[in-house]
Amino acid sequence: MARAAPKPRFARQPPEVRRQALIAATIECLKRYGHEGLSIRTISAQAGVSVGLINHHFPNKDELVAAAYRHINSELIAGMQAAVAAAGSSPRARLRAFLESWFSAPSLDADALAVWVVFWGLYRHSRLIQRAHRETYQGYVSLLRGILAELLPTERAAHGGRGRRVRAAVPAVDLRLAAIGLTALLDGLWLEWCLEPGTFRPAEAIELCEAWLAQLTRRNGSRGGQRP
């Protein structure tokens, strides 16, 4: 009974576990306090560790922030890829899964927007953020392009192989502009919803995107190839 309390003052963690905890704390601080939350002391307090520990697992603050950015990015893209992969092989179903993944949590979250905005503000002046972006963004681009390519049939002519029985030799839809427009619509709707969640429902956003794509294919049939 007079035994000294063996209660440890802290618990040692494997480096990778601690790294992930610090990354999670960084994101949480960003959600809560915005750019001002990006301080060593705020983050370490959130993670329940001392100030010195961060520099033991990360060479400096910028590397931690870049790691957090990379984590958010890859998490989100992996979620969308999984949703699309689970949707089967139907192009329309895959598009639907993609859109539903885009317009639902954790992507569609006002807090998440606050986090993104801070990262965007850092993008221009932090090479580490730029690198993290480049390394993860490619996955998103190829995912979206794959969905669009299999959705807009004539584009397969350019790829050869699969689409053997292509009717028109001329590409009906400008795939490039289609991707640009869809991306803009996705980003813009996502932005709008996060800023003011009450103005429209996620289902309406999906509807708008599908209407946009439907217009592209219909345009093909009626007056395609009109581009200057």
Next chain:
Amino acid sequence: MARAAPKPRFARQPPEVRRQALIAATIECLKRYGHEGLSIRTISAQAGVSVGLINHHFPNKDELVAAAYRHINSELIAGMQAAVAAAGSSPRARLRAFLESWFSAPSLDADALAVWVVFWGLYRHSRLIQRAHRETYQGYVSLLRGILAELLPTERAAHGGRGRRVRAAVPAVDLRLAAIGLTALLDGLWLEWCLEPGTFRPAEAIELCEAWLAQLTRRNGSRGGQRP
């Protein structure tokens, strides 16, 4: 000859002139250095004044930043309003003027995006920024809504002669969703272009927006009122 050099060490300015100069310096620092440029010393150096002067013309830093935000906002909106007003009375011409104003300098500028992004990051945690936003944003909303309102009925009438009679009683297009979608497209395209100006030309962005609006009116004629 031996006269002491009467060169003044500084020049006094009327308060309003100095205020505007400090606001301009703030924006310039934001363009150059992002969020890190938002320091009293950086801004005062950019403006060519001493550190103490800012607090003589602004009660604190946050007020200066909010004033800069208000300035950018009203400047941009006033530019668009002027462009639309100068376009005459034709709804299509007014839309065209609006889009051209949107997708051209000084709105369409990668540096400007960097500035906006910093402000967005501050928005959630600064009441002053929120107030500045609320006071200026209303002008934009009413401008866009006016353009859409005068455009959609007319568009409908123009297409109405194509075999189907125009019915003014039932709103042909969901004006609310139209505004949401157009805003998303505008924001998204603007964002995309600022991030990677090489991917498409401003004229193509305008084309995409007009195609979007054309789709809305066409949709009305073919299968309108299908909304759940």
Next chain:
DNA sequence: CTTGTTGTTGTACGATCGTTCAACAAGCCT
């Protein structure tokens, strides 16, 4: 030229920032 007003300067202060580092101790090994 003298005076008064006030825009302007620049130092100073306390707070907070990111980072360093010597000391500590938790947990595994023998």
Next chain:
DNA sequence: AGGCTTGTTGAACGATCGTACAACAACAAG
């Protein structure tokens, strides 16, 4: 039980932050 590795602590440092304030000086008025 004792040694060893190493994750962890927390004080300390210099730099920089926003702000306050007393002294200065530009310029108009008399």
